Amino acid sequence: MSQHSPRSSLTDEIDANLKRAFDKISEEKVPDRFSDLLSQLRSAEQAKSREGINDDG
């Protein structure tokens, strides 16, 4: 910390608060739609790879 001008303390405040808000949003419970989506993607892929095996065989 070199100087204590209002501007630099303001930008520090801006960053600190942006970070706090960002972290808070990050830590919120994630809606189920996303874990549902990931399971759907996984099972779709597994179904597809089973087809692939059948095709190869």
Next chain:
Amino acid sequence: MTADPRDELTNHLGPMRAFAMSLTRNSALADDMVQDALVKAWTKIDTFEAGTNMRAWLFTILRNTYYSHHRKARREVADVDGILSEALAQKPDHDGRLQMRDFNAAFDELNDEQREALVLVGAAGFSYEEAAETCGVAVGTIKSRVNRARARLAELMSIDDESAIEMTDAVTAGIVTAQRSVA
């Protein structure tokens, strides 16, 4: 058995939503954007280099999604909501009400490039290098965007020392654009 990097996707959902929220400042759009990005990440996982920063890779996909589809939608959405602000707006803001509005307006005045640079570096903990890679620009460009974003906000808010403390609440609430309906 090799680990599937896709198993890690779930660890990044929270920050992905936060980044999407900071780009769109609308929770419905943000979640749609995260959903699109997740599908892309899933199908393009082979473009992810193991051992590199997965969050940066995901944020790159997110912002590409934003710029190719959602930015337009964002402009068409008149109301920005604040579900994410609920946790943040709990501080009493008797004197800060005007300032919160000021911060929202100021944050909105940043262009997308400045806003994302500031969020990545100032809030998401990205290095300038990571932010530069995520945004596909030179490190110097990111530095200058961050500096301009900070300077612009400071200028727009231009407040004296006395009100700087009250401003803290305004900034906290402002990132999520807690624009409640005007009563």
